[in-house]
Amino acid sequence: MAALVTNAFGHGLGSFWDAVVAPESLAALRLTLLCAAVGAAVNAVAGLATAWVLVRDRFIGQGILNALIDLPFALPTVVAGVTLYTLYGPLSPLHVNITGTWIGITIAIMFVTLPFTVRSVQPVLESMTFNAEAAAATLGASAPRIFRTITLPTLAPALLTGTGLAFARAIGEYGSVVFISNNLPYRSEVASSYIFSLTTSGQTSAAASVSVALLVIAFALLLLFGALSRRLSRGQR
Amino acid sequence: MKRSPLALRVLVLVYVGVLVGLPLGFVFQQALAHGMRALAAALADAQMDHALWLTVKVALVAVPLNVVFGVGASLWIVRHPSHFTRVLDALIDVPLAISPVIVGLVLMLAYAQNGWFGHVLALWGWHVMFSYPGIVLASVFVSLPLVSRQVIPLLREIGDHAEQTAATLGAGPVRIFFTITMRSITWASAYGVSLTLARVIGEYGAVLIVSGNIAFVTQTLTLDIGANFENFNTYQGFIGASLLALASIVVLAMLSAARHRERKRHEHLA
Numbered sequence: 001m002a003a004l005v006t007n008a009f010g011h012g013l014g015s016f017w018d019a020v021v022a023p024e025s026l027a028a029l030r031l032t033l034l035c036a037a038v039g040a041a042v043n044a045v046a047g048l049a050t051a052w053v054l055v056r057d058r059f060i061g062q063g064i065l066n067a068l069i070d071l072p073f074a075l076p077t078v079v080a081g082v083t084l085y086t087l088y089g090p091l092s093p094l095h096v097n098i099t100g101t102w103i104g105i106t107i108a109i110m111f112v113t114l115p116f117t118v119r120s121v122q123p124v125l126e127s128m129t130f131n132a133e134a135a136a137a138t139l140g141a142s143a144p145r146i147f148r149t150i151t152l153p154t155l156a157p158a159l160l161t162g163t164g165l166a167f168a169r170a171i172g173e174y175g176s177v178v179f180i181s182n183n184l185p186y187r188s189e190v191a192s193s194y195i196f197s198l199t200t201s202g203q204t205s206a207a208a209s210v211s212v213a214l215l216v217i218a219f220a221l222l223l224l225f226g227a228l229s230r231r232l233s234r235g236q237r
Numbered sequence: 238m239k240r241s242p243l244a245l246r247v248l249v250l251v252y253v254g255v256l257v258g259l260p261l262g263f264v265f266q267q268a269l270a271h272g273m274r275a276l277a278a279a280l281a282d283a284q285m286d287h288a289l290w291l292t293v294k295v296a297l298v299a300v301p302l303n304v305v306f307g308v309g310a311s312l313w314i315v316r317h318p319s320h321f322t323r324v325l326d327a328l329i330d331v332p333l334a335i336s337p338v339i340v341g342l343v344l345m346l347a348y349a350q351n352g353w354f355g356h357v358l359a360l361w362g363w364h365v366m367f368s369y370p371g372i373v374l375a376s377v378f379v380s381l382p383l384v385s386r387q388v389i390p391l392l393r394e395i396g397d398h399a400e401q402t403a404a405t406l407g408a409g410p411v412r413i414f415f416t417i418t419m420r421s422i423t424w425a426s427a428y429g430v431s432l433t434l435a436r437v438i439g440e441y442g443a444v445l446i447v448s449g450n451i452a453f454v455t456q457t458l459t460l461d462i463g464a465n466f467e468n469f470n471t472y473q474g475f476i477g478a479s480l481l482a483l484a485s486i487v488v489l490a491m492l493s494a495a496r497h498r499e500r501k502r503h504e505h506l507a
Contacts, residue, residue, distance in 0.1 A: 003346040003353050004339070046252050053249045065250065067489050068257050073432065074485035074492070075261070076439025078459045079478040082466045083260040086267065086475075111256055172336025175441035175459070179466065192338040192442065199342050199446060208346065211339040218334055 007208035019209035027186045028194040029213065035102055035190070036170035039109030044163045047117025048155065054118070055125040069119070072112050077175025084108055085179035100182035105190060108176040113166035120162030121155055128154055157233040164225025168218045261482060268479035271472060279476040287453050288461035289480065292438055294369070295457065299376040299437045304430055306377075307384025308422070314385070315392040326389075332381045340378055341446025344371065367449035372457060375443040380436040384429035391425045392418075424502060428495040435488040439481065 009016050019025065054066055072080070084107065086092070089099045098104035128151075136146045174192040181188045183197070191214050198207035269276065279285075310329065314322045332340065348355045348365035358365060365371040403413045441459045448455035450464065458477055465474035 004343045007346050046249070049245055050249045050253060053246050057246055059246060061250075065253060067493055068253055068261075070489055070492055071257050071261060071485065074435040074439075074488040076435075076441065076459050076481045076485065078439070078441040078463050079264065079481050079485075080260065081441075082462060082474055082478055083264050085466070086471065087260060087263050107256075111260070114253070114256060168334050172334070172339065174336060174338050175439075179463075192336045195336070195342065196338045196442070196446070199338070199345065204342070204346065207342055211336075211342055214336065215334075215339065218336075222334060 004208050004211060007205050008212040010205055010208075015205065016209045016212070019206040020213045022206075024185050024189070025191075025194060025210050025213075028189050028191045029210075029217075031102060031105070031189070032171055032191040032214075033217070035105045035109055036167055036173075038102075039106045039113055039170050040163050040167040042106075042110055043113050043117050043166055044159060047114065047162060048121055048159060050118045051121040051125055055122060069115050072114050077112060077173070080111055080176040081108065081179040084111065084176065088180065099180050100184055100188045102188070104180040105177050105188065108180050109170045109173060112173055112176050113170050116166035116169065117159060117162035120158045120165070124155055124158040153232075157229040160225050160229040160232065164222055164229070167225070168222050171214065171218045171221070264475060264479050264482045267472070267475040275472070276476070279473055282473060282476070284452055284456070285458070285461050285473065285477050288456045288458045288477070291369075291372075291456065292458040295372050295376055296434060296437050299373050299380070300430065300433055302373075302377055303380055303433050303437075304384055304426065306381070307429060307433075308388060308426060311385040311388040311392055311422075312418070315389060316397060329382045329385055332378055333383075337379060337440065337442030338446065340375060340443040344375055344378065344443070344447050348374070366447060367451065367455055369455070371447040372444050372455060375447045376437040376440050379440050379443055380433045383432040383436060384426060387425040387429035387432075388422050391422055395421050421502075424495050424499040428492060428499065431488050431491040431495060434491075435485060438484055 008019075020029075050065075050069065054062065054069075084104075085099060087094065088096055088104060088107065090097050098107070132150050133146050136150055141149070172192055173190070174196070177190055178193050178196075181190060181193065183189045183193050185194075189197075191210065195207050195210050195214070198204075198210065310325065314326050314329075345352065345366060347353045348358070348371065350356060350359055350364075350366070355365065363370070365374060399417050400413050403417055408416070439459060440457075441463065444457055445460060445463070448457065448460065450456055450460045452461075452464070456464065458481060462474050462477040462481070465471070465477065
């Protein structure tokens with residue numbers, strides 16, 4: 001890691017900054033953040049709903065659903081990447097082509113980050129007792145009100161932690177995104193793919209600079225979500 | 238128990254089905270699309286078989302290395318806390334938050350011929366980049382925290398009463414580890430090992446940079462799949478992809494078994 005930082009700043013602060021604010025780099029960073037944010041936000045809602053259904057519902061096939069949630073952790077990213085490319089690409093059997101668009105990249109990110117929110121919310125939901133919710137119901141609170149005032153605040157810290165992890169993971173995602181994105185500079189090139197092309201074309205100090213910027217963003221997001229989560233869980237006590 | 242609205246259940250099933258189930262089914266459908274004879278020929282593809290064998294050889298070394306490191310580091314961090322272990326505890330999760338491409342770049346900067354350690358190792362005749370050791374190193378790096386993340390919280394939770402009792406009764410550290418500590422952490426470790434296995438088999442970005450992706454030499458199965466797609470060899474790519482998808486289903490079964498056993502152990506204690 002020290003080698004990375006040394007290489008990033010090896011030619012001075014100026015060349016580090018130039019590499020980070022180069023138009024192609026900025027475009028890649030902006031696209032990465034946009035897709036990661038949308039993907040993590042969608043999965044915050046979908047993950048909460050999925051955890052809810054897994055814990056509070058009973059139906060046939062629930063075990064399979066529960067196992068499928070972990071698939072993105074177990075399935076190699078390149079397999080996800082080539083499959084999504086074929087399924088939603090130029091030769092799509094469904095006749096949709098979203099390669100080279102931010103929607104395609106976001107779908108790949110939604111795939112790989114699905115387990116994060118589900119797996120962080122699920123244990124909290126399992127250990128929640130019904131007492132407070134039942135009390136609210138006998139006092140005449142409606143189901144949406146119970147959810148908003150009791151259930152959601154209890155789950156919020158775990159939900160934030162999971163979303164933060166998903167966001168950080170999405171920012172560095174490569175294997176699943178690289179095929180469906182087509183890697184068109186300025187249009188559909190994500191940051192990790194830009195770093196890859198800099199690395200393989202011998203521009204290692206520029207690659208190191210953009211890497212440091214990407215790492216700083218990822219760690220800042222993790223710290224931010226961690227702090228928010230701790231603050232919310234303190235507020236409850 | 239109160240049920241959730243039917244609409245919510247259907248919505249979740251459709252979301253997970255389309256997002257995860259559909260691609261998984263599609264991999265196998267594509268692999269079987271040209272009949273059994275084509276499938277047999279594609280499975281015998283020399284380049285893919287070489288890549289598959291390399292992936293197996295990498296996993297055979299990288300996974301045990303990470304189990305030993307993961308369990309050892311967890312015991313050290315929890316049972317012998319010091320300033321150093323607190324730093325280790327904070328740093329140990331770092332590989333999970335780093336893009337695999339950056340991991341590849343970092344290893345290249347350190348171990349290439351003109352890198353930090355690379356020129357020293359080259360004097361000894363060791364080459365890490367574009368060779369088997371480099372692939373193992375990248376695989377170990379990306380999966381480093383997966384075992385200890387499972388084991389550390391469990392070690393903290395169970396405490397060291399039983400271990401101390403055994404020590405006062407005269408048991409040595411090795412005997413204490415195998416008769417007491419090991420029994421409590423078996424299933425949590427198994428969960429971490431399954432995740433490690435999946436990550437090692439499936440690593441793409443870091444290995445792509447470190448290995449140089451040379452067919453028949455340093456091309457792992459994931460790299461072979463990527464190369465087949467880039468060369469419009471889609472069918473062959475899906476054969477490799479379906480092998481890895483099968484492996485990931487095995488991993489899912491392992492994860493689910495480990496979770497089940499760990500939960501039973503927990504209930505047994507409570």
